[in-house]
Structures are given as C-alpha cells and as structure tokens.
Amino acid sequence: xxxxxxxxxxxxxxALGGIKPKQDNDFSGxxxxxxxxxxxxxAKELTENMHLPAKIDxxxxxxxxxxxxxxLIFSKEVNIEHKDIKEIWLKQRDxxxxxxxKIDAQNICQTPIWRYMIYKRNIIPEFVYKDMNGxxxxxxxxxxxxxxxxx
Numbered sequence: 001x002x003x004x005x006x007x008x009x010x011x012x013x014x015a016l017g018g019i020k021p022k023q024d025n026d027f028s029g030x031x032x033x034x035x036x037x038x039x040x041x042x043a044k045e046l047t048e049n050m051h052l053p054a055k056i057d058x059x060x061x062x063x064x065x066x067x068x069x070x071x072l073i074f075s076k077e078v079n080i081e082h083k084d085i086k087e088i089w090l091k092q093r094d095x096x097x098x099x100x101x102k103i104d105a106q107n108i109c110q111t112p113i114w115r116y117m118i119y120k121r122n123i124i125p126e127f128v129y130k131d132m133n134g135x136x137x138x139x140x141x142x143x144x145x146x147x148x149x150x151x
Contacts, residue, residue: 025112025113025116027112027113027116027120030116030121031120035070035121035122035123036067036069036070038117038121038123039067039069039070039071039072039123040067042065042067042072042117042123043065043066043067043072043073044067046065046072047064047065050062050065052064052065053077056076058082058084059078059079059082059084059085060076060077060078060079061076061077061078062074062075062076063075063076063077063130070121070122070123070124071123071124071125071126071141072123072124072125072126073126073127073128074125074126074127074128075128075130076127076128076129076130077129077130077131077132077134078129078130078131078137079131079132080131080132080137081131081132097138097140100127100129100138101127101140101142104125104127104140104142105142105146105147105150106150108125108142108147109142109146109147109150109151110150115147118142118143118144118147119144119147124141124142124143125141125142126139126140126141126142127139127140127141127142
C-alpha cells in the first residue's frame with residue numbers, strides 16, 4: 001500500500017503535472033489512515049524516494065518535504081541572484097510569485113492523487129521558497145478553492 005501511494009504521487013506529480021485526466025481514480029484504500037499519519041508517511045516516503053535535495057531546474061532545487069499536522073510542506077530553494085531571474089525578482093516580484101503559484105497549483109490540482117488528498121483528506125500542500133542562504137522569500141498553500149478556480 002505504501003509503495004503504491006508513493007509511486008502514484010511521484011509518477012503523477014512529475015510525469016502527469018499539467019495533464020488533466022478524464023476521470024478520478026479510486027483512492028478509497030487510503031481512507032482508513034488518519035490524515036495526520038498519512039501526511040507524515042507521505043513526507044517521509046517522498047523525501048526518501050526523491051533523494052533530496054533534488055534539482056528541479058537550473059534555478060530551483062527541492063530542499064525538503066516535511067509534514068506538519070495535515071500539511072505537507074515543500075521547501076524549495078531558488079537562485080534569485082542568477083542573471084535569468086535577478087531583474088524579474090527585483091522589479092516584478094509579485095508577477096513571479098503568481099507564476100510560481102500557478103505552476104505549483106496546476107501540478108497539484110490536475111493530479112488525481114493530490115485532488116483526493118486535498119478534497120477528501122484535507123491534506124494541504126504548502127510551498128516555501130527560500131533564497132540560497134535559507135531566507136524565506138515567499139510561501140503559499142494550494143487548497144480546494146485554488147483547485148476549483150483552475151478547473
């Protein structure tokens with residue numbers, strides 16, 4: 001069961017991010033696991049299977065995935081000093097944050113296992129972006145209302 005859950009999360013988040021499926025899958029097998037316990041298991045297994053820290057792209061790296069209550073906290077490091085993003089960060093910060101939120105929300109909300117986690121289990125993904133020195137730049141959650149706005 002544990003390997004099935006982690007496999008579904010990894011494959012659907014990485015491979016299917018941005019693809020809208022025709023129907024939701026049945027994840028009711030996870031209904032009997034308390035949400036806090038499920039959140040903790042997800043964080044542990046995702047961390048182990050992703051071999052963190054893990055490079056996302058040339059500007060961003062996933063640092064950690066933690067559980068706090070029923071939240072899964074994805075901590076990402078972004079190089080805001082890189083020439084490709086420095087000026088945008090300084091002059092159009094809000095626009096950049098909105099773009100990052102849109103990408104994260106689409107990847108989460110259009111993935112069946114995450115929709116199940118959010119709508120049925122109230123497990124909320126939180127994204128925390130930090131600079132290369134560990135200073136928090138911005139953070140947000142992706143919740144049911146956000147997913148409703150996308151669909």
